[in-house]
Amino acid sequence: xxxxxxxxxxxxxxxxxxxxxxxxxxxxxxxxxxxxxxxxxxxxxxxxxxxxxxxxxxxxxxxxxxxxxxxxxxxxxxxxxxxxxxxxxxxxxxxxxxxxxxxxxxxxxxxxxxxxxxxxxxxxxxxxxxxxxxxxxxxxxxxxxxxxxxxxxxxxxxxxxxxxxxxxxxxxxxxxxxxxxxxxxxxxxxxxxxxxxxx
Numbered sequence: 751x752x753x754x755x756x757x758x759x760x761x762x763x764x765x766x767x768x769x770x771x772x773x774x775x776x777x778x779x780x781x782x783x784x785x786x787x788x789x790x791x792x793x794x795x796x797x798x799x800x801x802x803x804x805x806x807x808x809x810x811x812x813x814x815x816x817x818x819x820x821x822x823x824x825x826x827x828x829x830x831x832x833x834x835x836x837x838x839x840x841x842x843x844x845x846x847x848x849x850x851x852x853x854x855x856x857x858x859x860x861x862x863x864x865x866x867x868x869x870x871x872x873x874x875x876x877x878x879x880x881x882x883x884x885x886x887x888x889x890x891x892x893x894x895x896x897x898x899x900x901x902x903x904x905x906x907x908x909x910x911x912x913x914x915x916x917x918x919x920x921x922x923x924x925x926x927x928x929x930x931x932x933x934x935x936x937x938x939x940x941x942x943x944x945x946x947x948x949x
Contacts, residue, residue, distance in 0.1 A: 789809070790807035790808060790809055790814075790917060791807075791808055791809050791810070791917055791918045791926070791929070792807065792808055792915075792916060792917035792918035792919035792920075792926055792929060792930065792933070793805055793806065793807035793808070793915075793916040793917055793919060793933070794806050794807075794913070794914075794915060794916075794919055794930075794933050794934060794937055795913070795914045795915075795916060796911070796912075796913050796914075796937070797902075797911070797912040797913075797914065798910050798911055798912075799910040800910075801818070802817075802818055802819055803817070803818070804816070804817055804937050805817075805822065805937070806933035806934070806936045806937040807822060807916075807933070808926075808929040808932070808933055810828070811827065811828045812824040812825075812826060812827050812828065813825055813826035813929065813932045813933050813936045814936075815936045815937060825837045825936045826932055826936060829844070832846075832847070833845065833846050833847070834846075834847060834928075834932065836854070838875055839875075843855055845857055847927075847928045850862065850863075850927070852872075852874075852928060852931065852932075854875075855875065856873060856875050856876040857872075857873060857874055857875055858872045858873055859871070859872035859873070859874060859879055859931065860872050861927065861928075861931055863925075864882070864884060865884065866884045866885040866886070866922050866923060867882065867883045867884030867885060867922045867925070868882075868883055868922070868925045868930070868931070869881070869882045869883075870882075870883075870931050870934070874935055879935070881934065883922065883930075884922060885897065885922050887903075888903050888913070893905060893907075895913060901914065901915070901920075902914050919933070
């Protein structure tokens with residue numbers, strides 16, 4: 751059964767909200783970058799049994815993803831005109847971010863502020879996206895991940911899985927737009943295909 755993007759992104763978004771200032775946000779964004787490397791401003795991290803499974807981090811000019819404890823590689827790069835160069839299905843394409851929307855080829859995402867978080871809905875290169883992330887809960891395709899006292903989002907049907915938000919990702923009253931949304935998408939569809947195993 752194919753999962754919608756909403757289901758796939760939920761754990762990422764939850765992770766982004768959980769805790770601040772952990773190790774994943776400090777992973778260099780692009781080890782091959784020509785310019786100086788900077789530390790990430792925020793990150794979403796998915797853990798399984800205490801090990802990093804996947805992470806997405808960002809600075810002002812790029813979104814990077816990585817698996818395990820390996821290096822992160824830039825996937826989405828901001829251009830001089832404010833659009834984003836997105837790595838999708840083996841090539842770069844451009845998406846435009848304006849106000850509360852991300853648009854491009856087969857792409858139209860709307861982001862709405864809700865009390866203590868965000869709602870992201872629409873299509874990302876043709877895939878359905880529906881996600882809600884607040885201080886208390888992350889909901890994807892009707893599956894709720896609850897935020898615990900330690901700041902991690904968990905679901906009892908997925909033992910050992912924790913989603914954690916770090917750095918500016920924890921600012922759910924004023925979410926870092928479009929970074930949080932793009933990072934959640936990059937964790938799921940960074941290579942133009944689903945990167946999460948089905949929930």
